[in-house]
Amino acid sequence: MPRTTPAIARVAPEVSAAYESVIGLEVHVxxxxxxxxxxGCSTRFGDRPNANTCPxxxxxxxxxxxxxKRALEVALRASLALNLxxxxxxxxxxxxxxxPDLPKGYQISMYELPLATHGWLEIEHDGAAKKIGITRLHLxxxxxxxxxxxxxxxxxxxxxxxxxxxxxxxxxxxxxxLRLPGEAHAYLTTLKRVLxxxxxxxxxxxxxxxxxxxxxxxxxxxxxxxxxxTEVKNLNSFRYxxxxxxxxxxxxxxxxxxxxxxxxxxxxxNVAEGRSESMRSKEFAHDYRYFPDPDLLPVHVSxxxxxxxxxxxxxxxxxxxxxxxxxHGLSDYDAGVLTASRTLGDYFEAVLRxxxxxxASASWIQTELLRRLNDSxxxxxxxxxxxxxxxxxxxxxxAGSITGASGKKVFAAMFESGKSAEEIIAAQGLSQIxxxxxxxxxxxxxxxxxxxxxxxxxxxxxxxxKSFVGLVMxxxxxxxxxxxxxxxxxxxxx
Amino acid sequence: xxxTPTSNGHDWTIDSVREALAxxxxxARELTAEFCQRIERRNPELNAYLAxxxxxxxxxxDYLDGLVARGEDLPSLAGLPLAVKDVLSTKGIVxxxxxxxxxxxxxPFDATAVERLERAGAILLGKTNCDEFAMGGxxxxxxYGPVRNPLAMDRVPGGSSGGSAAAVAAGMAVAALGTDTGGxxxxxxxxxxxxxMMPTYGRVSRYGLIAFASSLDRVGPFARNVxxxxxxxxxxxxxxxxxxxxxxxxxxxxxxxxxxxxKGLRIGVPTDYFAEGLNSAVRExxxxxxxxxxxxxxxxxxxxxxxxxxxVATYYLIATAEASSNLARYDGVRxxxxxxxxxxMEMYRKTRGAGFGAEVKRRIMLGTYAxxxxxYDAYYLKAQKVRALIARxxxxxxxxxxxxxxxxxxxxxxxxxEHASDPLxxxxxxIYTVTGSLAGVPGISVPCGxxxxxxxxxxxxxxxxxxxxxxQLAHAFEKAGGAQV
Ligand SMILES: [Zn+2]
Numbered sequence: 006m007p008r009t010t011p012a013i014a015r016v017a018p019e020v021s022a023a024y025e026s027v028i029g030l031e032v033h034v035x036x037x038x039x040x041x042x043x044x045g046c047s048t049r050f051g052d053r054p055n056a057n058t059c060p061x062x063x064x065x066x067x068x069x070x071x072x073x074k075r076a077l078e079v080a081l082r083a084s085l086a087l088n089l090x091x092x093x094x095x096x097x098x099x100x101x102x103x104x105p106d107l108p109k110g111y112q113i114s115m116y117e118l119p120l121a122t123h124g125w126l127e128i129e130h131d132g133a134a135k136k137i138g139i140t141r142l143h144l145x146x147x148x149x150x151x152x153x154x155x156x157x158x159x160x161x162x163x164x165x166x167x168x169x170x171x172x173x174x175x176x177x178x179x180x181x182x183l184r185l186p187g188e189a190h191a192y193l194t195t196l197k198r199v200l201x202x203x204x205x206x207x208x209x210x211x212x213x214x215x216x217x218x219x220x221x222x223x224x225x226x227x228x229x230x231x232x233x234x235t236e237v238k239n240l241n242s243f244r245y246x247x248x249x250x251x252x253x254x255x256x257x258x259x260x261x262x263x264x265x266x267x268x269x270x271x272x273x274x275n276v277a278e279g280r281s282e283s284m285r286s287k288e289f290a291h292d293y294r295y296f297p298d299p300d301l302l303p304v305h306v307s308x309x310x311x312x313x314x315x316x317x318x319x320x321x322x323x324x325x326x327x328x329x330x331x332x333h334g335l336s337d338y339d340a341g342v343l344t345a346s347r348t349l350g351d352y353f354e355a356v357l358r359x360x361x362x363x364x365a366s367a368s369w370i371q372t373e374l375l376r377r378l379n380d381s382x383x384x385x386x387x388x389x390x391x392x393x394x395x396x397x398x399x400x401x402x403x404a405g406s407i408t409g410a411s412g413k414k415v416f417a418a419m420f421e422s423g424k425s426a427e428e429i430i431a432a433q434g435l436s437q438i439x440x441x442x443x444x445x446x447x448x449x450x451x452x453x454x455x456x457x458x459x460x461x462x463x464x465x466x467x468x469x470x471k472s473f474v475g476l477v478m479x480x481x482x483x484x485x486x487x488x489x490x491x492x493x494x495x496x497x498x499x
Numbered sequence: 500x501x502x503t504p505t506s507n508g509h510d511w512t513i514d515s516v517r518e519a520l521a522x523x524x525x526x527a528r529e530l531t532a533e534f535c536q537r538i539e540r541r542n543p544e545l546n547a548y549l550a551x552x553x554x555x556x557x558x559x560x561d562y563l564d565g566l567v568a569r570g571e572d573l574p575s576l577a578g579l580p581l582a583v584k585d586v587l588s589t590k591g592i593v594x595x596x597x598x599x600x601x602x603x604x605x606x607p608f609d610a611t612a613v614e615r616l617e618r619a620g621a622i623l624l625g626k627t628n629c630d631e632f633a634m635g636g637x638x639x640x641x642x643y644g645p646v647r648n649p650l651a652m653d654r655v656p657g658g659s660s661g662g663s664a665a666a667v668a669a670g671m672a673v674a675a676l677g678t679d680t681g682g683x684x685x686x687x688x689x690x691x692x693x694x695x696m697m698p699t700y701g702r703v704s705r706y707g708l709i710a711f712a713s714s715l716d717r718v719g720p721f722a723r724n725v726x727x728x729x730x731x732x733x734x735x736x737x738x739x740x741x742x743x744x745x746x747x748x749x750x751x752x753x754x755x756x757x758x759x760x761x762k763g764l765r766i767g768v769p770t771d772y773f774a775e776g777l778n779s780a781v782r783e784x785x786x787x788x789x790x791x792x793x794x795x796x797x798x799x800x801x802x803x804x805x806x807x808x809x810x811v812a813t814y815y816l817i818a819t820a821e822a823s824s825n826l827a828r829y830d831g832v833r834x835x836x837x838x839x840x841x842x843x844m845e846m847y848r849k850t851r852g853a854g855f856g857a858e859v860k861r862r863i864m865l866g867t868y869a870x871x872x873x874x875y876d877a878y879y880l881k882a883q884k885v886r887a888l889i890a891r892x893x894x895x896x897x898x899x900x901x902x903x904x905x906x907x908x909x910x911x912x913x914x915x916x917e918h919a920s921d922p923l924x925x926x927x928x929x930i931y932t933v934t935g936s937l938a939g940v941p942g943i944s945v946p947c948g949x950x951x952x953x954x955x956x957x958x959x960x961x962x963x964x965x966x967x968x969x970x971q972l973a974h975a976f977e978k979a980g981g982a983q984v
Binding site: 060063064065066067068069070071072099101103105108109110111165292294295296298299300301302 | 587588594596601604606607608610705706707708709710712713714740741742743744820821823824826827828830832833834843847867870871872875879
């Protein structure tokens with residue numbers, strides 16, 4: 006059982022300001038493969054417990070692991086995307102410890118000889134760019150999942166679901182280059198984006214395909230030496246990450262300020278309590294007795310295969326952002342928003358392919374689409390308005406068959422119903438009124454009903470003109486062609 | 500009482516079985532029944548079999564009899580009455596590794612070697628006794644009692660594959676599979692007076708072989724003659740997509756190469772193997788055996804293999820280190836024995852405490868120590884370096900010679916209980932076999948005369964994937980009367 010920690014004393018901002026925090030992140034991502042890392046079992050999420058198991062991933066006596074070449078390929082894509090140097094020799098080791106979720110009594114993981122080292126990732130925080138070093142990337146197998154709840158006899162027994170056991174993971178370890186919780190947040194966001202772009206992982210924190218642990222220490226500003234670090238586990242949402250880091254940094258400072266010292270230990274972030282708790286201290290640290298796994302051959306990547314992977318690399322976010330600016334004339338900001346996720350960028354490009362004009366498409370996606378997706382908690386892929394439908398709507402606006410204002414209403418209806426723009430325009434009678442006689446009739450009515458405003462306007466108050474336009478548009482339920490309205494009113498009032 | 504293998508009546512071989520089936524002189528069902536009777540008669544005193552698989556045996560027999568009835572071709576090993584060491588997984592048939600910890604465990608799959616033999620027509624009679632998890636050289640470490648040597652009932656059959664060797668020697672099977680980690684096929688072959696082969700590491704898939712020491716474990720056959728070994732090797736060798744350490748090196752025609760002339764082949768005799776500790780009667784027989792090879796035209800060359808003296812220590816560090824990890828999975832959670840305990844840790848401790856025997860526990864502790872932080876470099880890592888030097892000794896030797904000839908064991912079969920209280924003496928007796936295990940080369944033990952009625956084995960090492968040469972030499976030696984030197 007984790008020991009609970011008493012609430013920490015709050016540290017005054019001027020005291021905190023004298024300290025600098027040092028953060029490194031260890032991120033586990035589940036690699037996007039159809040089968041597990043050492044056997045042919047499916048990696049599908051959410052299947053019936055223990056449906057996706059075999060002698061190998063159950064660690065039955067006499068079974069042997071055989072490396073899934075796809076998992077290696079995906080890890081190589083990740084290495085290239087993170088500017089990592091591929092190692093000449095890498096090999097799997099055994100990490101030995103007992104736990105029911107570990108059917109062999111050891112986890113197969115690269116240790117001494119990781120797949121790749123010496124990489125970097127550029128992040129943006131507070132408007133400044135910063136390169137964060139990546140120490141290493143290595144492959145390993147995931148453990149099973151212990152189920153302590155949800156069964157009639159859960160008070161007495163625990164169950165184990167081995168579906169997750171043997172899922173392919175890459176562990177990506179950053180250098181201790183992060184100085185603020187915000188930077189750590191930016192790093193994780195950027196890492197997720199790059200890995201999604203490189204088609205490495207779904208990076209879905211809820212499903213556990215992206216997991217994060219942090220190493221945290223503090224030191225007085227100007228001090229070169231690192232302070233004693235703690236490892237904080239279970240930071241499995243972007244929100245927890247930032248909160249947990251803030252908490253842990255403040256805890257370190259408080260301990261040091263009160264004359265104590267930090268003990269090197271592993272701590273668990275308790276989401277409900279909003280604090281970190283000691284899991285095990287260094288004295289009780291496991292001796293994992295790593296040694297090279299004799300069941301697996303050293304990993305060898307031929308230069309020709311690597312070249313092939315390099316050639317087939319998907320476009321990465323920075324390159325796409327630059328391309329959006331150059332090819333489609335987008336602002337840096339718009340290009341940034343539209344490339345924030347691979348799926349959103351894909352959506353944007355699909356709208357363009359269906360004939361949507363670049364700038365209007367960019368603007369409609371950022372305002373109308375993203376707002377509604379956010380409100381309804383949907384992902385881009387699940388958008389009820391497919392890219393071609395949005396392009397269709399924009400074509401109607403462009404051609405002047407509906408006004409921009411009506412367009413937004415049409416979009417809302419499309420989002421609700423999944424129908425096309427044409428269907429909704431026809432059904433709601435939203436097409437624009439171009440008929441000058443009809444518009445003149447509406448204008449006359451407005452002018453006649455507002456003699457006082459007419460007097461003001463004629464006395465030189467130009468400002469009231471807008472209210473005439475507004476009244477006409479209101480009368481037409483937004484459908485009147487604004488240009489004709491303007492011209493007609495000017496003539497009538499003139 | 501000394502018995503000869505032929506005292507059990509008809510001496511079947513793989514070919515004679517197949518021919519008898521094809522000629523309808525016996526049906527596969529009758530043959531199976533005959534072997535079941537032999538087992539019933541001899542096994543109670545020998546304890547070579549731990550479990551029998553009559554249903555599976557008769558199902559295969561019926562299939563073969565069907566082929567005969569329809570006049571179809573019989574597969575290469577049709578009807579071969581086969582025994583399989585209990586560390587090889589057999590689908591649906593209890594596989595215990597002669598340990599209490601795997602009591603009642605029925606694997607859901609077959610070991611690749613077993614599957615290949617059955618596909619070639621072999622009839623699986625049952626599972627044979629061995630030292631627990633293949634750890635031992637006398638078969639006295641079985642949780643289900645020791646095996647007796649059919650040639651001398653008061654003596655051990657050797658180990659760890661003692662049950663497989665005894666089953667073949669006593670005529671309770673025509674051939675058997677064993678596993679060899681540090682000599683566990685060759686030494687019981689030598690003790691029971693039958694030929695036995697350890698293939699090159701990677702020559703035969705380990706899939707389904709319940710691991711003792713993964714970088715050393717190999718599946719190997721026992722038979723009544725070298726030709727049968729060659730037939731079995733030709734069936735079980737070759738790459739396997741279930742084992743990445745099984746090499747996809749082409750498998751030559753082992754049987755076809757048996758009769759190639761051995762004249763002019765250079766045989767190396769390492770002087771380091773004929774040092775202190777070698778029983779003088781065994782030495783005499785081995786010298787006689789080497790003379791016989793010379794009479795066949797082989798050229799004898801003296802060799803130095805300077806790292807031989809470190810082999811036993813190196814072997815026991817590497818093998819126990821790997822074993823400590825391989826045996827971690829027996830934790831009571833999923834299969835086999837589970838002792839009840841109030842906490843998870845208590846359950847682990849009680850299960851492993853009750854499930855493993857003394858020798859297994861000793862090796863797990865040794866291996867755990869060798870891998871521990873602070874000791875890893877001095878023990879495990881250094882052992883790996885010495886292993887590389889031993890392999891280099893072999894590679895250099897094979898620059899000068901075609902094969903290396905040594906005793907299989909420094910002593911003839913000893914009495915049951917003779918070394919029970921001295922594990923170190925037992926470890927040291929592995930001296931001639933562990934070198935080849937560490938180097939990964941193939942080795943065979945062939946009968947080489949007897950001393951006071953007890954068999955002596957001559958060991959022949961070949962180059963990696965050079966099984967054909969080893970079999971050829973052993974075959975020539977056997978034909979020239981090696982068993983009677
Ligand atoms: Zn599986």
